[in-house]
Amino acid sequence: MDIARGSINRPLYTWLIMLAALLGGIWGFLNLGRLEDPAFTIKSAVIATQYPGASSAQVALEVSEPLESAIQKMGEVKLITSVNRPGSSLIEVEMQDTYDGTELPAIWTKLRAEVRDAARALPDGVSEPYVNDGFGDVFGLFYAVTAEGYSDAEKHELATYLRRELLTVDGVADVEITGLPPEAVFVEPKMAVAVNQNIPIDAVSSALANANSVRPAGSLEAGPADTRLSAPEGSDSVTAIAGLSIGSQGDVVNVIDMADVHRGRISDPDLLIRFNGVEAFTLGIAGLATENIVEVGQNVDAKLAALDSRIPYGVDLKPIYQQHVVVEQASNDFLVNLAMSVTIVVVVLALFMGWRAAVVVGSTLLLTVVGTLFFMNMFSISMERISLGALIIAMGMLVDNAIVVAEGMQISMLRGKTSRAAAHEAASKTQIPLLGATVIGIMAFAGIGLSPDSSGEFLFSLFAVIAISLLLSWLLALTATPLLGHYFFKQGNEDSKDAYSGLMFRTYGKILAWALKLRWLVVAGLAGITVICFIGFGQVKQQFFPDSNTPLFFVHYKLPQGTSIQTTSRHLKVFEDWLAEREDVVSVASFTGQGATRFMLTYSAEKPNPSYGHLIIRTATLDAIPPLQAALEAFGQAQFPEGEFRTKRLVFGPGGGDPIQVRFSGPDPKVLRRLGAEAEQRLAAASANILTPRHNWREQEPVLKPVYANDRAQTAGVTRENIADALQFSTDGLQMGVFRERDRLIPIIVRRAPQEPYNIYDQVVFSSSAGKFVPLEQMIDGVDVVMENTLVHRRDRLPTLTVGADIPPDLTAATVFAEVQDTIEAMEIPPGYLMEWGGEHESSGDANESLGKQLPVTLLIMVLISVLLFNAIRQPVIIWLLVPMSVNGVVIGLLGTGFPFTFTALLGLLSLSGMLIKNGIVLVEEIDLVRETGLPLRQAIVEASVSRLRPVMLAAVTTILGMAPLLTDAFFVSMAITIMGGLAFATVLTLVAAPVFYLIFFRRAEKLEMAAV
Template sequence: VRAGSEYLQIHPDSLIDSSQELGSILISKGDESQVRLRDIANIERGYKEPAVNKLHMDGHRAIGIGVSTEKGGNVVTMGEGIKQRLKELQGRFPLGMELEVIYMQSDMVITAIDAFLVNLMEAVAIVIVVLLLFMGLRSGLIIGFVLVLTIAGTFIFMGPAGLALERISLGALIIALGMLVDNAIVIIDGMLVRIKAGMDPEEAAKEVAGQTSMPLLGATAVAIIAFAAIGLSPDSTGEFCRSLFIVIAISLSLSWVTAMTITPLLGIWFLKPPTDAEKKADKDPYDNAFYNGYKKFLALCIRFRWVTVAVVAGFFALSVYGFQFTDKTFFPASTTPKYRLDVFWSVDQHIDETEEKAAIIEKGLAELPGVTHVASAIGQGPLRFILTFTPEKEHSGFAQFLVDIEDYTTLQDDIKRAEEYVQSVAPDAISFGRTFDLGPSKPGKIEARLVGPDVDVLRDLEQQTLAIMKADGDAKGSRGRWFERVKVIHPKLSEEQADAHGITTRSVALAIQSTFEGHPVGVYREQDEVIPVLFRQPAPLRNDVANLRQIPIWSPVAQRYIPLANVVTGLETHWSDDVVERRNRKRTLTVVTDPTKDSAPKLWKRLSEKIEALPFPPGYHVEWGGEYESSTDAQEALFAPIPMFVGIMILIVVGLFNAIRQPLVIWLTVPLALIGVTGGLLLFKQPFGFMALLGFLSLSGMLIKNAIVLVDEIDLQIREGKPTYDAVLDSGVSRLRPVAMAAATTVLGMIPLFTDAFYIAMAVTIVGGLLVATVLTMIVVPTFYAILFKAKKDDDRNTTPAPASGGGATTAPPAAA
């Protein structure tokens, strides 16, 4: 109300302070007399009936509470805070109430981070031991110190970049570990050769750093850009792996900075000049059986260069052929010791019936070997507790069991055992078990979307599709996402009788709703909660469908209630589609299934050929979702920016050499990595999924980096007057140790990732590709160079390449060597 220049609120006292006081409300009887509501109705406070969903935990009814970390929050801090608060509230729990945890993400994160930190320390230790063994004590300690310093610097910069310590960011450090020492190895190796040749350590440091700064900067930039497609992928998979690119970009950038600053300084301080006796000996550091053997083999390959090319091409063709036999799983399964078991009964089954059947299954699952806890969500999926988990939508005949086991290594055996048990006690249901995915997940690994205008035609296509899926021995859980048609009772209203009693279709609908479900007649406010007030008929009338004809309907004409039978000519029962989904404004019936043994891509290939061969009427077609769609979308998003990044990488390499032939030599070796990739994946029986694809892209950056320093060394020796043929051989010899060391540290540093389900495919891809590609780099790159520059033995002509804009050798000049 307005009071002068102000508005004042008026809050009258409420006459109802509790739900029981609703009974005091006076209702007119129509004859000017009044009665209390409690005199003509039973007032009860309860829950919605029938329930939409229910939850059980270890055989007891439960209420699920989900807590999510706020944006920018720390899940570990949040988890510890929840544990502390629950501990404080433990004493206030009613007698008989217990608290059980279905999933505590903070515990999983702590376990995963601890395991990854151990893997990281193991990888660092492996790399340092390799450096000590093959580079010597002083050189190994210098490079090892610089490596630790680079990792520490990466941790410092991760904070401002908004990155946390998690599976992806820590895995990125392990992936980059071998590359982090590449630059330092080149600097220390160059200084060692010069110092042994009699050069002052400080002069050696200045010369090596000056000559290698631009080539190593360009090579590092190429290695970073090779991961850029991951960081800029716009889909959910790219978002999931974005920290991988950012961490690698930070760490590799820091590795170049430390290689140009701290590494030369430490080399000046700790690398010992040769003694007088060593100077008198003046022994060539490359004059031993290992280097001589490599030089002879390389000379043989260059002499029979076209035979070498033919052999390499043969291996490449064989790898292309063998690649078709690799598995193509999109994302690996999680190693969490938990699996889900989905059971679908008829969609029109009452939820109480579903609960009774689920209780039997829950008890049986709990008695299986190795099972520690069983939670069951009835009527729909549980709260979303994992980012990659999508709960099942509302379905009164659905139950999902979340089963905790002792050891994740027995997951597949446990799932098979559980499936067999459920099929024995619920043969009328569709049941199947699944692990939780580490990447994006869908209702089914295989999804066939049948698109068209007519529901009946789609249902017919659904049956044909299900028949194909069920006929395949590797498909399980085959079902349509519209589920079964349900029985619907349709009262046929007699217009003549309805008009005579003043009854409309709306009043009939309200009467039926009031009888069975309850009709909202008001709300009751209790503090900050609004509770609906429903009017419905007594339980004996609403719990028996036979009483449908006796439903009372108010007749305005007769001024009394009359039974529904007076205004209907009959009750018809027919089948109806309870769910009709549309996608892009078109009716879409999705049929899903999951593989039992083979991978999803193999099963999809078999099924898609048969389903696409079905006689689709005009206007009808099939689209593919599931893992096929996720994989396709992720790869399209990943490949979309790749041409731009490849162009940038090519421009960097061309800019380094200011020529075309040298970059051509380097890029010709990149596809040859497929030889090692195919062999590694087949040997270790790993799939070429999304993570393996990322590994292959990153592998290209590593190979280009190694090839750049080798070709740059060849060019330097040619510019200093050495014949092309001799420069090719001598450069290969001088670059053998740094390239081999860089590859060895990367390969051995990947060993801890072989125990991680998420990264093993990527690790196998990088290890297999790098092992073979390193050999090819030291053989094929010199051979291609000899072909393009027409290098021949005993040819004194110097095919001088164009001067490199960055200049610089990566090791000592020929005189020093």
Template sequence: MSIASVAINNRVVTLVLTVVMLIAGLYIFNGMSRLEDPEFTIKDALIITPYNGASALEVEQEVTELLEKTVQQLGELDKVTSKSERGLSTITVTIKEQYNKETLPQVWNKLRQKIDDVKYYLPPGAGPSLVIDDYGDVYSIFMVVSGDGYSFKELKTYVNDLQQQLLLVNGVGKITTFGEKSEAIYIEFNRSRMAQLGISPEIVAAQLNGKGLVVDAGRAHVGSSSIAVSTTGGFTKVSDFEKLLITHDTKQFYLSDIAKVSRGYVSPSTQLINFDGKAGIGLGISTVSGGNTVDMGEAVLAKLSELESQRPAGIEFGYVSLQSEGVKEAISGFTSSLAEAVIIVIVVLLFFMGLRSGLLIGFVLILTIAGSFIFLAPMGVALERISLGALIIALGMLVDNAIVVVDGILIRMQKGESAESAAPRVVNQSAWPLLGATLIAILAFAAIGTSNDATGEYCRSLFQVVMVSLLLSWVTAVTITPLLCVMYLKAPKSTDKTSPYQGTFYTKYRGLLASSIRHRYLSSASIIGIFALSLWGFSFVQQNFFPSSTRAQFMVDFWLPQGTHIEETQKHAESVENYLGNLANVEHVTTTIGEGALRFLLTYQPQQSNSSYAQFLVDVDDYTVIKTLIPKIEVELLQKYPDALVYASPFELGTGTAGKIQARISGPDTDVLRETSDKVLEVFSKESNTKGVRTDWRNKQLYIEAVLAEEQANINGINRGMVAEAIKESFEGVTTGVYRENDLLLPIIIRANENERSDITNIENVQIWSPNAQKMIPLRQVVQSFETKFEDGLILRRNRERTITIFADPVTGTASELLATLKPQVEAIKIPPGYTLEWGGEYEDSSKAEKGLASSIPIFILSMILITIVIFNSLKQTLVIWLCVPLALIGVTAGMLATNQPFGFMALLGFLSLIGMLIKNAIVLVDEINLEQSQGKSLINSILDSGVSRLRPVAMAALTTALGMIPLIFDAFFVSMAVTIISGLMFATALTMIVLPIVYALIFKAENP
């Protein structure tokens, strides 16, 4: 008994299961997790190691090198990059692609253990090393709390209270602040007065520590009890510091006699944030792992509304990113596109198949989509751009199987057979070829589903959705579809039971097909010529990786010369902020100074800490204005700030890196690296179509070197460290303890008073304590000279090699076009022996993604060929089918050139899926030829009759797929894929219905018609 017979004979069970599947699918759909874009795991961790006082070179040689060597012992390591700067080592550890979010925590534990093991080998004064493994966390809500007339202390108090309340909200994972200003107790000495009194800062620091320390006074054994003992006398308020009695020799005086005590903010700040020109504190809120971003966002907004009455007057919230709203809008848009595509497909079916047949197939389509959610949800597939787009892509294929079954039943009914008899026979005839064709269509997407890289992870739901929905479409085609045909299809009223293919359209097609086969060699030569022309034309198609986002927000990166003080950067940033805020179509401007913002989007890559850097996140009322705003902003800001680097860019979709064009120069000597990179920089800068040309080493920085007079220093008992401490204490300040205030620990910083620390020219008169002379002496007595020099402020490495990266982006056109112009010029530069040139950026990202596909594509192509062989048990018929596959390129080339769309990664996926669609159609046609021959017809008549009989289902399958893709043409992410499939499928299907019979006639040597 056939599958269809079982379904028909047990119609109550079949119908009940159908209703259950429909209702369950719709119910599960409503509860599925929702995201704007699919998640992919950022496999990076940071190792931050301070080494105060060390130059970038010393940090590199003494800290970074040691830690990198340790990191390279990780078997899971993909690459290690590092940045060494004065006083700080930052190492980025990237893990191999095959490790996912489930296995990464174990890797990070191993990394921590290795870093912990090596801490004893760090130089004195270096460390401790901090491993940050949540670097890739995404804060789906990023807001700024500000308030006119409120101090940072008051803002911080409110934010801390708010943080405690929001942490209790269901779905909230972690809350992180950004741009907080920490407080400190400042003790500003009058060094001249201290010199007169003969007191050193160390004496004062020791007495401050003695009074501020928490010391264990032990326990007393009293009777049967053990009673703790504590002491008082610590600092309880700031004024207590002024009353601290300093004793030195026989002298006593209050701290207020020699120093000014104040409470203030730690200066300089390392990160600042403004929203629409108002300074504030950023608040990033992430969703718990596996949580629903929309539900969490709505819950947080509801909590904020509930707490509204407790918000002080004047406190404002500015939303930099509110993913829940963006996700709702995006999902609504995707769902609308899906609904539009379904309607388009059903309308096409109604038009070509008739009312009953069209409604029947339309119902099966909706059932298949709903049923797919039942299986997708347990697989962890969320509703997002890729998964919903995949459903739209699959729509046409989802009705293919049902169309073949319904069309076959209709044809038999037109010949006088009953639906009850026709349904099982049609399913028996076509079920297994259709299953094979379905598996082939699925395998066309399998390469992306099995790719381990970030791009594969990003697009994985595409394969999962196609696999589940297509398999389910086959199941519904051989079960519920024949049952519904039996229940609702009516026999045609016409009594002509000879042939249903007597219409003008079929007659003309048969004539064209017969003529083409008669002139098979000329026809074949023509097709080969057209194919060769398409190959040539494809060289003119633009190339890219992923398109820009349609997010109504863009970034402006603003770099002042390396070494610029953050307060100077802040002053310029506030001016730029004011300029941006006054531009037409700009709604809000968020400014981060000192580093990039929290990662509020998965594809956003925050800039690491740098005092000369500011970034502006600009919200506009319509994303279409971004294209005109970006060049305007870049030109006008560069005119106003000629020493700055200004680079504006939209957000990108998919994976990728900053700087679409990247040239990496690696080698041992910093001077040779800079000299070589300058040549590359010159090539990049001379090209008129480049912008944002820069290097990651940036300019050399000015520094002052105090040359110690060794003999005089020894006489006074002074060493290098003491000189460094005195200079730092005078100009920046030295932390000497902590002040406890409830749960706060405020650093106690001693430094020179403002007059003394604000004048660098007075450095030689800085007072330093001489242990041997027991008095303060000026630095000039122990320092031979103060020399002004330049140094590499940043030293970057890649896989333990010093590496300078030169960045650029195209002003117009694609990165691939710009790279084609720049690459030969750069590669013409003579690279010194021992140095290497590599290309990164979009070129590298695209190559890695394509390599990830290329490694598995041959396996799946071979599997598709084997399935074809199994279906027909014939090598010749398999060859006929696969010779038609290249024809897809003809339509793809024409479509890409006509629409001026680039052939990117998504277009490549579209092309792979196109192969599956074409083979599926070809299988239907070849299977029909076999059926016709089995009924005793001649080969040529079998070919002609099969072409005519399969014309409607094949054309319908192609038409529904192509028209169903129309909503994706308006989606920036899918447009290139949509154009690839629509143009490729329509051209290739039309050609297949002619070319496949020609090739079949050639290979099997059919007689002329």
């Protein structure tokens, strides 16, 4: 099929293709979905269960174990982990990576059924397990709301109003409010009155429980219709609750006569939030997965601006994170990089091939990119970090096809051929090799994009965009390039000067002739350099994902286990005040008791713990983060040496956990603690780069356990439950009913007045048999103090203790892991116990394993295509011998600049391999064609290589310079260096090593030629 000649003979068709690519690309760009990260399903659900009064060991044994056993029966489950605390179980279930988002709803339904069935056998007093499958929802528009001077009730009303209004915004899926101060109606009996009149606390509780309950009252048949009867409404105010009557031994008293009743804030909430030192609550807004997050964000901004006049004075709404701003900036940066890359291509081509070729190739490149945007929109591929990266990665390969065709056509026309004949000659001999090389380049990424696990789902857009853009570049190189060349290239005559007689070509020809003569020395030199570089690759820093270019970083602060949330909050306030005085700090959001709402796909919040504090700090610039981290850590260690203080940079991709982790699993918590302590010591001793080793079971806590005096208590009619209720009443209080206020259910708590002095032995408990209060001291035989594990972590139903450590910011986890691996693996692990590595070693290993499963298949396809292209073995072997050597330039580039080999660098290496193979295929194919004209082997090799010099050099130079704008991008800098350094060396491989290998493999042909002479 003569596509190139046809594109000139039928220009209308070609112009229509070009116009469709241009206009379709503009339409696609304007309508493309925009996200920060690819739409990705977090395949995890959380099951929360309450067991009030139970120890963490009881929770693990009586709640988590039966639930985990039931869940484990599901074949879809990949991993089950749980955190067991006194009174609560939190189980996280992760499903197999092979299930995509469309299959998860059915899996969650099955999970709920398993949990529901298992819950029937749970002990009395255990709440119904709550299954949360929205665990991975991302609320990318994240705001802090401050309302100084307003009451807690007014803050709740404000939050309800904001949520209701924002849910009406187009594209908004959900709005999550966190950090509102929890309220309660407190009933604080005057114990002197209660004891004097023998009014048991149960009587108060019963009156309160019935005061505000909702009960059915039936219906009344009235003629042809039934009329519903409504029960009398409950108490609608705190005053009404205070006026409730309590019957006691024939007398009736009002609650107000024997108790203080008031509405107030619960002193120990689950979460405390401040923004810039002011108490706040947060507003998380999630967009619909099908919507453009930039448009959703703009709609939200417009709505908030409209609400500004209706929001009370003194209420401020400040952004903590705005995903739409980040995404819009990324899109704008892409356009700038695209414009710079196309400009660089045009300028370089103009310098080396003239302005006509520059216009032809530059136009083809631009059409390819915008045409790709059209197909991205057609296939619902959003513009996000990975798809933008794919376009940038593909840029180097896109220009290749057009350069090869334009170069061949221009040279033929300079030699006197017509544009149609030149187009036919240039395209006919390269269209199949270019197609094969293009498919091979696509297949280099197929192992990543088509992987059936989570990495494949996350990176599918990478494969799809590269496939679309490369195939489109091949099509346009055979259609648009010949037509544009027909209009722009000038025709010479047969007597025109040889196009390859210039100094550059003559110099290269001499160097190549010398290399062919000293071929074994060249091979030995290349082999030596390759071996050295492979050894040197071990010195290259390894990092899974690079740091983000968003000027945010986190603080994780932990006080000893058991510290109250108020104490933790006071410590955080000291850090906030210190940061407020810094000019390089823009804002500080603090979260005490747990982490923030998931505002990024890669953000993972710390689970609830009163001793945990979290800061999200935004700086003026990225450069301000490292010195601020160091200063803040020094301040924290000096101010609160008892606390565990860590700062973390925001990273692209999964992260946030400890870079170094080792896990120990087994039945006995004492053995696990011993192994954990030994591991901490070994880590610290093995490397000075191990910072703050620690384990996730934290410190044991003292627990007071009254000893039940069985004989005396039973005689008095006092049960263990009575004693537990008496202790609960005298400390946190007993919840007895709820107070309804519109859509809110406010708990009613009966408790001892906080101002009264407290001593456990001074408490009283009501004796049902005696009908009066008796001293608690007589019902117990003292109080024991025991140390308990209040955090029990489990992994796949086994108690598991994880030791973690930080590393210096200038080192990678792989470097430090190599320093400590041997000493940990030398530990003596008792029978029945297991040691496993976690952290970045595990996560990067899982990713590499996933990639490794797919690479053999894609590699086989790539090799098969190269064999089919040549219908021979030796030519593909020559090309594939070059691939391992491509790492040479990568190692030199990364070691020379000091940047780590990241996941994006791996993608760059795959791209580099594709470019090298493509150039190799075109060069070897050209040598074969020249040999068919009857030239001697060496002369054919030199002439063919000289004819390919300019396309190879131009493709390399344009790609290398086109990557220059990415050197300032934190996410793509390692990839850019990989491609720039690797391609520079790969060009030498293509132009020198490939011809040398060709001569060696076809040496027998040269001998036959010499014999014939």
